[in-house]
């Protein structure tokens with residue numbers, strides 16, 4: 001049954017698309033659209049109205065088709081059929097008209113929308129560009145700057161903004177879209193409204209400054225570093241100002257096909273689906289009941305506690321922070337208020353919204369005030385003794401059925417659960433600093449965590465707009481466990497010959513949001529130093545892997561907050577400069593280890609760091625700590641600044657070739673020993689049996 005249906009009501013031909021969940025422009029939809037518009041040319045209708053069922057207008061091309069051989073009719077041709085219709089066509093928008101969906105609307109002669117509708121061209125988020133006329137029609141309707149901002153930002157705009165930008169023609173107050181759109185279409189017929197084809201509109205050459213294109217190329221070369229589609233988008237919009245529509249469409253089509261075939265787009269599309277896949281917990285029935293979470297308490301009002309509290313206030317949920325004394329509590333409350341007010345000052349939220357959220361966060365120093373809360377999240381110092389004290393108290397005061405969560409980064413949640421008489425209600429909610437900004441939330445399912453607690457945590461994550469990934473209990477769960485191997489190799493490269501600035505530059509040139517030593521300085525060398533003190537020498541591993549940060553810490557160089565760490569920081573601007581004395585320290589410590597340092601290539605640095613990450617990722621997968629390889633990619637892209645256009649460490653390994661990855665790891669085992677370079681057994685097995693990672697995952701479903 002075609003997802004496109006047709007009926008004539010009051011002489012208006014209504015084309016309805018019903019292709020859940022988001023009315024994507026699948027092959028069947030494209031075929032149905034062409035057939036219906038052709039059929040309607042000769043029937044008794046006076047005009048046509050395109051509308052969608054369900055929660056949204058067309059949300060774009062069907063991304064799941066991109067990995068397969070393309071099937072005609074291709075979308076640009078479908079939209080040409082709409083635009084060349086001899087009968088006036090109106091698009092009626094609700095929900096989100098995105099990508100190819102909005103391009104479909106732009107190829108219609110008029111567009112109307114519910115006030116709540118949004119329109120956008122988010123293809124850049126997938127390493128693509130609007131490939132069905134978006135780069136050619138948008139500047140003709142709205143002008144060059146609006147087109148560049150809409151397409152390069154990838155962000156949807158409201159119906160009212162789109163109306164101001166002449167991208168849509170009429171906005172309805174809320175209510176029944178079909179009824180209102182039908183009346184609007186009949187009105188156009190009555191007025192004998194002309195067929196308005198965007199492709200026939202000219203761009204006024206005086207309406208823009210020709211320098212705008214290079215300005216946007218420069219801006220987006222920084223904003224979306226290393227990514228190709230933004231640059232091609234500018235080329236296409238510029239072509240719209242210089243070429244006729246047909247030639248401009250050829251340029252757009254070539255650029256789109258180049259993007260679609262790129263590894264960058266494959267990586268971004270992989271992460272798009274991986275993020276949604278991670279929300280599906282394999283052994284958790286989809287209809288698992290969730291507990292009602294109306295009131296929340298955070299133990300600890302420090303940097304993490306305050307940031308975590310803000311997530312709930314942002315979602316309109318009241319939250320109570322508990323601290324050990326009034327001073328600490330007032331400091332925490334003041335800090336949260338300061339962050340919200342600075343957001344208002346930067347127009348990120350309105351002053352009214354800022355005060356509303358501040359009012360949602362209250363405080364106490366009395367555990368007895370927590371008797372009725374539905375969820376407690378502990379965010380205190382990383383010490384098992386402190387956690388024991390907190391969870392013992394929580395177990396005494398909290399009501400039955402309250403969920404007791406810990407934000408610990410490394411400690412054993414199974415051990416923490418045993419501090420209570422209700423281990424089934426204990427779970428890990430591992431936020432990432434700054435907790436009110438970072439999207440990733442590792443949800444750590446301990447051995448005794450019951451299903452409805454897990455389901456409640458997943459639902460809550462969605463409510464506070466986090467990207468949840470399930471982890472099982474181990475040292476560092478998924479992200480930090482991999483980070484520890486990555487950081488180990490950073491240190492080994494320093495001792496063997498690389499400089500801090502070389503390591504950071506090579507990783508940032510490769511696409512990491514920040515270099516590892518910049519991250520270390522930002523997080524604070526004191527934090528990692530104290531965490532190391534809780535480890536035995538055996539757990540700490542090779543002294544070469546932590547000697548430099550120990551020496552820096554002992555010198556009081558604890559990172560950006562102290563003005564120096566691996567780098568020196570300007571006290572006002574925080575600008576970072578290399579410090580030759582750090583290289584002297586590294587030389588001295590390397591000599592003390594009997595290591596003769598020698599120059600190391602950027603490629604060697606990248607190899608060592610990425611392979612350490614990948615090998616640990618395979619170990620995490622084989623141990624069942626992560627549900628699937630793509631979950632690991634989500635963790636690293638949303639929590640650690642791994643470039644999404646490379647799809648994450650596990651996709652990067654598959655793109656590079658598992659056999660090559662395995663050979664390189666074995667080579668490092670030969671040259672550096674098996675303490676750190678023993679290959680994952682899973683990786684070895686996949687290579688020796690020539691099995692792909694996806695086949696292995698399917699076989700272990």
Ligand code: T1G
Nearest residue numbers: 021024059060061062063064098099100122130131132276
């Ligand atoms: N194609 C295929 N499946 C899609 C899809 C799409 N475009 N968009 C969403 N889905 C699936 C998604 O995987 C999930 O599946 C389900 O729908 C619900 O999605 C030619 C080339 C529309 C804002 O980039 O931003 O058009 O997990 O969980 O939170 O120029 O989906 O249930 O099996 O995200 O309510 C451009 C992408 C494509 C929009 C809804 N369009 N989608 O969010 O639901 S390229 C986009 C979204 C293009 C043209 C170019 C969001 C949403 P499952 P969801 P949501």
